[in-house]
Amino acid sequence: MYDVIYGELVDSGVAKVLPEPVWVDVDGNKVDAEAEAHGCKVAIELVHPNCFLMGDETGCNTNMKTDGHVGGKKHMGEARTRGCNKRAIATDMHFAVLPFTNALGEPVSALCSHICF
Numbered sequence: 001m002y003d004v005i006y007g008e009l010v011d012s013g014v015a016k017v018l019p020e021p022v023w024v025d026v027d028g029n030k031v032d033a034e035a036e037a038h039g040c041k042v043a044i045e046l047v048h049p050n051c052f053l054m055g056d057e058t059g060c061n062t063n064m065k066t067d068g069h070v071g072g073k074k075h076m077g078e079a080r081t082r083g084c085n086k087r088a089i090a091t092d093m094h095f096a097v098l099p100f101t102n103a104l105g106e107p108v109s110a111l112c113s114h115i116c117f
Contacts, residue, residue: 006044014051015044049103062093 009015021041023031031037046052100108 009046009052010044012051014048015046017044018042046103050106052103053100053108054103055098055100057096057098059094059096062095063091 006015010017021043023034023037024039024042025031025036026038102108
């Protein structure tokens with residue numbers, strides 16, 4: 001899988017192939033010894049990490065009936081404020097969030113899709 005992705009990154013100009021793989025630290029800086037390195041040797045260098053987008057899907061359910069709360073009515077409100085003014089819902093409403101970040105770890109966008117089951 002990585003070979004395909006690396007090839008696409010190089011073909012698109014987002015990355016370049018290094019003459020030989022190198023060790024890098026956790027910040028991506030080249031280091032001379034494996035003891036100083038973080039992970040495996042790196043064979044490509046991202047030239048435009050802001051153009052390399054990554055996405056992942058996460059889902060949730062707005063139903064709070066089974067959230068583990070014991071006793072009393074369930075309400076939700078803004079964090080660190082006094083009191084809550086909205087009742088929590090007890091109807092299943094599933095949704096998915098697709099957050100996208102670039103290779104710098106910066107958020108690019110998030111798409112939300114509401115899915116009813």
